[in-house]
Amino acid sequence: MDWVFLAELTVNGAITGLSYSLFAIGLVLIYKSSSVPNLAQGGLTMLGAYVVLAFSYELGWPLWVAIPLAAVIMFFVGLGIERVALRRLAGRPIVMILMMTLGIDIFLRGTTLAIWGGAPRPMGLGVSYDPFFVGPLLLSRIHIVGALVAIALFVAFMLFFRSRQGIRLRAISDDYMASWSVGISVERGVGLSWALASVVAVATGVIWGEIQGVDQTLSLLLLKGLTVAVLGGLDSIVGAIVAGILLGIVENVGSGYLDQMVGGGSRDLVVAAVLILTVMLRPHGLFGRHDIERI
Amino acid sequence: MSSEETNSILSLNSIEVLYDSVLLAIKGVSLEVPNGGMVALLGSNGAGKSTTLKAISGLLKSERGRVSRGEIRFDGKIIGDVPPQDRVHMGICHVIEGRRVFEHLTPDENLEAAAPVSMSRQKINDEKARIYEYFPRLAERKASQSGYLSGGEQQMLAIGRALMTQPRLLMLDEPSLGLAPFLVAEIFGILQKINREQGVSILLVEQNALAALEIVSHGYLIENGRVVMHDTAEALKANSDIQEFYLGGGEGKNFHDIKHYRRRKRWLS
Numbered sequence: 001m002d003w004v005f006l007a008e009l010t011v012n013g014a015i016t017g018l019s020y021s022l023f024a025i026g027l028v029l030i031y032k033s034s035s036v037p038n039l040a041q042g043g044l045t046m047l048g049a050y051v052v053l054a055f056s057y058e059l060g061w062p063l064w065v066a067i068p069l070a071a072v073i074m075f076f077v078g079l080g081i082e083r084v085a086l087r088r089l090a091g092r093p094i095v096m097i098l099m100m101t102l103g104i105d106i107f108l109r110g111t112t113l114a115i116w117g118g119a120p121r122p123m124g125l126g127v128s129y130d131p132f133f134v135g136p137l138l139l140s141r142i143h144i145v146g147a148l149v150a151i152a153l154f155v156a157f158m159l160f161f162r163s164r165q166g167i168r169l170r171a172i173s174d175d176y177m178a179s180w181s182v183g184i185s186v187e188r189g190v191g192l193s194w195a196l197a198s199v200v201a202v203a204t205g206v207i208w209g210e211i212q213g214v215d216q217t218l219s220l221l222l223l224k225g226l227t228v229a230v231l232g233g234l235d236s237i238v239g240a241i242v243a244g245i246l247l248g249i250v251e252n253v254g255s256g257y258l259d260q261m262v263g264g265g266s267r268d269l270v271v272a273a274v275l276i277l278t279v280m281l282r283p284h285g286l287f288g289r290h291d292i293e294r295i
Numbered sequence: 296m297s298s299e300e301t302n303s304i305l306s307l308n309s310i311e312v313l314y315d316s317v318l319l320a321i322k323g324v325s326l327e328v329p330n331g332g333m334v335a336l337l338g339s340n341g342a343g344k345s346t347t348l349k350a351i352s353g354l355l356k357s358e359r360g361r362v363s364r365g366e367i368r369f370d371g372k373i374i375g376d377v378p379p380q381d382r383v384h385m386g387i388c389h390v391i392e393g394r395r396v397f398e399h400l401t402p403d404e405n406l407e408a409a410a411p412v413s414m415s416r417q418k419i420n421d422e423k424a425r426i427y428e429y430f431p432r433l434a435e436r437k438a439s440q441s442g443y444l445s446g447g448e449q450q451m452l453a454i455g456r457a458l459m460t461q462p463r464l465l466m467l468d469e470p471s472l473g474l475a476p477f478l479v480a481e482i483f484g485i486l487q488k489i490n491r492e493q494g495v496s497i498l499l500v501e502q503n504a505l506a507a508l509e510i511v512s513h514g515y516l517i518e519n520g521r522v523v524m525h526d527t528a529e530a531l532k533a534n535s536d537i538q539e540f541y542l543g544g545g546e547g548k549n550f551h552d553i554k555h556y557r558r559r560k561r562w563l564s
């Protein structure tokens with residue numbers, strides 16, 4: 001057994017996994033407030049990346065202006081999507097709401113294709129590809145940046161959910177009717193969660209845009225993000241972080257050895273296996289909240 | 296009538312409620328809650344008590360119900376078109392049936408969640424301290440998960456949470472449901488104290504007429520969506536019909552009702 005190879009796979013897997021967590025945090029925010037797995041989160045991520053490029057690449061503004069500006073715009077895009085598309089579906093069967101988010105995803109893909117075309121564009125973050133060694137381990141710099149952003153957002157949201165507005169959002173996710181009864185604006189709370197998820201989508205879009213280029217395939221991150229979110233428990237930010245690290249390691253180590261045997265392409269297989277096993281064996285995920293049995 | 300109206304914080308004038316545009320759940324309910332008073336709305340399961348409260352708090356909206364006739368006045372103003380949140384800001388708070396606390400929040404966070412957005416940190420802390428004084432049991436458990444509190448503690452939390460909204464009219468939907476008699480006595484005693492000390496008017500919905508009539512001044516009896524009796528608590532307690540159906544002998548029936556009701560609720564939730 002080659003221990004350095006195994007350690008390298010593990011550490012890189014954990015770091016890559018945190019970039020999946022980044023995506024999953026967006027899913028968790030919306031799920032927490034409205035119990036909807038947002039199938040449009042991939043589309044939002046892709047849109048976030050394109051909006052950044054619209055300022056940086058097309059207008060030539062520096063990224064430190066383009067990224068915050070895109071975050072502000074996407075905040076309002078999130079608010080708008082909730083207001084226009086989701087609010088009227090309140091109280092409808094969850095499958096209708098799911099179909100709506102799927103529709104939004106397809107719509108966003110089509111729109112970006114029409115405006116910006118389908119050729120991949122570089123994000124131009126300028127993270128170097130020079131080898132980066134920690135001891136004997138070769139690590140990927142851009143994935144380290146992604147991991148740091150994920151951890152920063154994790155800390156920010158942990159603090160947010162202890163604030164007054166954050167407590168109100170958690171109250172909404174517990175019980176709409178009881179929230180209304182004490183004057184909490186459920187609609188505004190759900191809108192806010194969409195807005196925040198759309199801001200997270202900008203961060204995700206920038207990191208993954210740098211990793212794989214900006215085009216419509218960014219929206220396919222949904223698959224891995226959803227796997228992480230489900231494994232973590234769908235409504236747990238801590239879960240998204242831990243599950244991201246776990247999935248990253250399992251995927252990297254698993255495919256690192258499997259690929260040698262089957263000759264490549266086993267990554268998606270490992271991810272799919274994790275998703276299926278989670279749903280079968282532990283539907284609440286690692287940290288998902290259980291509904292408390294009422295006495 | 297007019298003198299009564301000026302003294303009323305709440306008055307309902309023959310209101311009707313439709314669910315899903317077809318089902319007439321209440322058919323002409325009129326009632327008054329005097330400013331600073333304590334009134335009970337009694338009736339058996341399905342009589343229309345909860346629907347009446349939801350019409351007042353505006354929570355009907357989320358159940359596809361609406362007031363199709365009559366008017367509801369709070370403080371003399373017609374509130375038919377006021378959205379539920381704004382009614383809370385006006386001072387109407389509805390403690391909904393089944394002590395629906397925010398289960399994954401601590402009792403302390405439950406109180407924070409209900410504080411009006413504009414309330415200052417200082418004021419929130421004062422209000423929480425006052426609520427913990429009314430409910431010392433909550434203070435002991437303020438950092439545990441609310442879903443694991445006992446039924447009595449959850450009901451206390453639901454009432455405390457409502458007090459956080461600074462209500463002038465507190466409406467409670469069957470707070471005694473499923474609680475042991477000593478707990479009902481404790482909670483009703485606290486309600487009386489809140490009413491006296493804070494001047495909060497109270498509209499108490501109950502199937503447990505015996506306990507309710509001990510603390511209110513007036514009571515309304517509702518059956519099949521209509522008010523069939525209205526009198527002082529003393530007179531109602533002395534009334535032979537009330538005695539037969541709600542106070543004496545009916546223990547077995549009441550118990551059965553409650554069991555049946557709880558089973559039904561479990562199916563629905």
Ligand SMILES: Nc1ncnc2c1ncn2[C@@H]1O[C@H](COP(=O)(O)OP(=O)(O)O)[C@@H](O)[C@H]1O
Pocket residue numbers: 314315318320338339340341342343344345346347358
């Ligand atoms: N959300 C609803 N949709 C349709 N009908 C309802 C709804 N809630 C209550 N009802 C009906 O309205 C009537 C009164 O119910 P309710 O107000 O809950 O009575 P109570 O609180 O006195 O037990 C019942 O016939 C009940 O079936």
Ligand SMILES: [Mg+2]
Pocket residue numbers: 341344345346392468
């Ligand atoms: Mg009821």
